[in-house]
Amino acid sequence: MAKIITDSKKIEELLTRGVEEVIEKANLKKKLLSGKQLRIKLGIDPTSPNIHLGRSIPLLKLRDFQNLGHKAIFIVGDATGIVGDTSDKTSERPMLTDKEIKANLKNYKKQVGKIIDLKKCEFHQNSSWLKKLGYKEVGEHANIFSINQFISRENIAKRLKEGKRVSLREVLYPLMQGYDSVAVKADVELGGTDQKFNLLAGRDMQKEFKQEPQDIMMTNIINGLDGRKMSSSWGNTINFLDEPNNMFGKVMSMSDDLVPEYFKLVTRVSLDKVSEYEKDLKKGENPKEIKMILAFEITKMYHPEKDAQKARENWENTFSKKEIPEDVKEIKAGKGEKLGDVLVKNGLLPSNSEFGRRIKGGAVKDMKSGEVIKENIEIKREMIVKFGKKDFVKISVK
RNA sequence: GCGUCGGUGGCGGAGUGGUCAAUCGCACUUGACUGUAAAUCAAGCGACUUAUGUCUACGCAGGUUCAAAUCCUGCCCGGCGCACCA
Numbered sequence: 217m218a219k220i221i222t223d224s225k226k227i228e229e230l231l232t233r234g235v236e237e238v239i240e241k242a243n244l245k246k247k248l249l250s251g252k253q254l255r256i257k258l259g260i261d262p263t264s265p266n267i268h269l270g271r272s273i274p275l276l277k278l279r280d281f282q283n284l285g286h287k288a289i290f291i292v293g294d295a296t297g298i299v300g301d302t303s304d305k306t307s308e309r310p311m312l313t314d315k316e317i318k319a320n321l322k323n324y325k326k327q328v329g330k331i332i333d334l335k336k337c338e339f340h341q342n343s344s345w346l347k348k349l350g351y352k353e354v355g356e357h358a359n360i361f362s363i364n365q366f367i368s369r370e371n372i373a374k375r376l377k378e379g380k381r382v383s384l385r386e387v388l389y390p391l392m393q394g395y396d397s398v399a400v401k402a403d404v405e406l407g408g409t410d411q412k413f414n415l416l417a418g419r420d421m422q423k424e425f426k427q428e429p430q431d432i433m434m435t436n437i438i439n440g441l442d443g444r445k446m447s448s449s450w451g452n453t454i455n456f457l458d459e460p461n462n463m464f465g466k467v468m469s470m471s472d473d474l475v476p477e478y479f480k481l482v483t484r485v486s487l488d489k490v491s492e493y494e495k496d497l498k499k500g501e502n503p504k505e506i507k508m509i510l511a512f513e514i515t516k517m518y519h520p521e522k523d524a525q526k527a528r529e530n531w532e533n534t535f536s537k538k539e540i541p542e543d544v545k546e547i548k549a550g551k552g553e554k555l556g557d558v559l560v561k562n563g564l565l566p567s568n569s570e571f572g573r574r575i576k577g578g579a580v581k582d583m584k585s586g587e588v589i590k591e592n593i594e595i596k597r598e599m600i601v602k603f604g605k606k607d608f609v610k611i612s613v614k
Numbered sequence: 615g616c617g618u619c620g621g622u623g624g625c626g627g628a629g630u631g632g633u634c635a636a637u638c639g640c641a642c643u644u645g646a647c648u649g650u651a652a653a654u655c656a657a658g659c660g661a662c663u664u665a666u667g668u669c670u671a672c673g674c675a676g677g678u679u680c681a682a683a684u685c686c687u688g689c690c691c692g693g694c695g696c697a698c699c700a
Binding site for chain 2: 378379380381442443450451465468469470471472473474475502503504505507531534535536567568569570572573574576577578579604605606
């Protein structure tokens, strides 16, 4: 049995860092101090093959709990994923197929394992209990809640008002997530603030099943690279599986004002250090420098430290010193082939028209001579071409 | 099922017989300025081409017309209302 740590300073950080709201906080604190091992539940639906940094917030929380000796219970929502949660959506979420879910699921353990300790973690797929339920059970569960509750949720109410469709299946989601809590006998459930309704549903379900209701810890939601909410559908995510160079670069390209928030939420750089950085920023330090630290910290959480270091060097060379990146993609072309055709054929550009636009915009550049290429030239010898902000390619002649 | 309104590009949302590859906003791409930040400015944003033209597109399938996103018919999908008094 793991030893439970009850250090009050650590508990305080656990209860506050990246945490928006705890229900019920006093109760949870008491439990944490009691020295009893708690069962901490976190579920993620495999709605996308990639887990992004937004999810790392509750995952890091889960790890924090683990570090204090508590039992992490990770649930992959393969059943809930099919039904689809509407919590963070302004429109209906399409139902996923079994096949999609399975494909998405493939690397989940690996990704989650980058943060939490899988050996000390209970790993479940909620289909294992949810698919056993029939209409009778679902009916009973559904009876615990009212439509009134459901439609008064902000995003649902809004959709109704706008005359958008709200399907009956969406009502089922909170029931399913709530039943998960019953199935794993959760003491605490983690989730984003947008999950409040579903998380609370778990408490009601547990009461119905004569379990003590779980406490709820709602973590902050992180903004994506562009300042909007991070979401796979916006394309503003940083993913656990992003390559080091890419990950580093993505952090560097985000808004300055997000930097402190990122430090607090998605890293575990000590809070003292973070407030130092904040002070530096206020004093007028170039935000780029602090952002470099952040980019490095984040990258090394998901990749070996030396890869993160390399990514940093590569970034400096490429963008500060305007050199050619180390990991240039290499392709082959026949002598006399048109540059545009080659790029399109290799999937680097979607169409010849796009190539034409970039030519017109002056985006295409011969890196050896440093000159802008103004027309669709024929390839005669090996060349390194830049054809966009981040797009480099080395073309060798067959 | 009946009635009614509607289905337009990644999204929102114009357009209701020709001048529509389709106003506009957002998102996105590229360039300038920079710190691959923000803000700003400029250009672009179906494809093939590089001519200043062809093809494919406005839920789907037909039809009317010299000409349709726009009119007609059928189908599919969605919203709302009705489905009552026994």
